[in-house]
Amino acid sequence: MEFLAFDQIYNMDCIEGMNKLPDASVDLVITDPPFAIDFKAQRSNYNRTGSRVMEGYNEIRVSEYAEFTMRWMKGVHRVLKDSGSFFIFSGWNNLKDILIAIDDLGFTTVNHIVWKYQFGVVCKRKFVTSHYHCLFVCKDDKKRKFLNSSRFGKDARADNGGSRRYQDLEDVWNIPREYWHGDKKTPTKLPAALIDKIIAYTSEEGDVVMDPFLGSGQVAVVSKMHKRRYIGFEVVREYFDFAQERLEKGFYRIAADDEEAGNLPLFGKAK
Numbered sequence: 001m002e003f004l005a006f007d008q009i010y011n012m013d014c015i016e017g018m019n020k021l022p023d024a025s026v027d028l029v030i031t032d033p034p035f036a037i038d039f040k041a042q043r044s045n046y047n048r049t050g051s052r053v054m055e056g057y058n059e060i061r062v063s064e065y066a067e068f069t070m071r072w073m074k075g076v077h078r079v080l081k082d083s084g085s086f087f088i089f090s091g092w093n094n095l096k097d098i099l100i101a102i103d104d105l106g107f108t109t110v111n112h113i114v115w116k117y118q119f120g121v122v123c124k125r126k127f128v129t130s131h132y133h134c135l136f137v138c139k140d141d142k143k144r145k146f147l148n149s150s151r152f153g154k155d156a157r158a159d160n161g162g163s164r165r166y167q168d169l170e171d172v173w174n175i176p177r178e179y180w181h182g183d184k185k186t187p188t189k190l191p192a193a194l195i196d197k198i199i200a201y202t203s204e205e206g207d208v209v210m211d212p213f214l215g216s217g218q219v220a221v222v223s224k225m226h227k228r229r230y231i232g233f234e235v236v237r238e239y240f241d242f243a244q245e246r247l248e249k250g251f252y253r254i255a256a257d258d259e260e261a262g263n264l265p266l267f268g269k270a271k
């Protein structure tokens, strides 16, 4: 069989795509699977300039979520190296299906991280959801990489005088969402700071990072910025094209009006 090449992304179903990768060929998987909450990614759902938000998000039915989760995570289990790490983002609604798949497929849970973001939707009769779960799992807890000084040395100090490294290694991550005013965007995306952090602690230059559910391509784009190899899949053509454009042109953000001057390059801070 001819395998898919790395440093490419593919407009295809991730389960089919992973079938075309060799066993134990991926070092790190970072992904934010579909939510199964009847999420409708229409331009009007967003309190933003509608024409800049792309439509077409491929949602999974709640009744099919457990089976779907098991199928794609089985693909990850096969392609992940024994030394690899796997990070799965999930809201609380379908967390149980992900936790069951982790156990049934024989992954080992390393951490249960909480990503706290700056705001959720205001509710009158309940608390406001302002966090996401991130399950950090692996195949072999003794072989996985963890580069615990990759961001802060032991002497780095936090504003309160405590250890900056300790603070960064806590399992509650306070990271704001990114708002891309005036640029092309998809309805959901992980902030680059979140992906930076995972990549720094659990991979090295040249490692292969995979995202089965690319959306805007954030994981592939940030992996490229950190000199990692990447691979990923996205079924929705419009999102795939957007991710591909970002990778090919080397732009982190692309101005909606196609004025070159508004683009933000992958390497550099112009804008």
Ligand SMILES: C[S@@+](CC[C@H](N)C(=O)[O-])C[C@H]1O[C@@H](n2cnc3c(N)ncnc32)[C@H](O)[C@@H]1O
Pocket: 012, 013, 014, 015, 031, 032, 033, 034, 035, 056, 057, 058, 059, 186, 188, 189, 190, 212, 213, 214, 215, 216, 217, 218, 219, 233, 234, 235, 236, 239
């Ligand atoms: C929550 S979004 C991912 C957002 C992404 N992390 C980002 O930062 O932009 C999930 C994505 O998975 C895509 N998707 C759903 N089912 C898929 C499948 N079977 N294979 C590949 N992509 C799929 C959806 O269209 C959607 O873009």
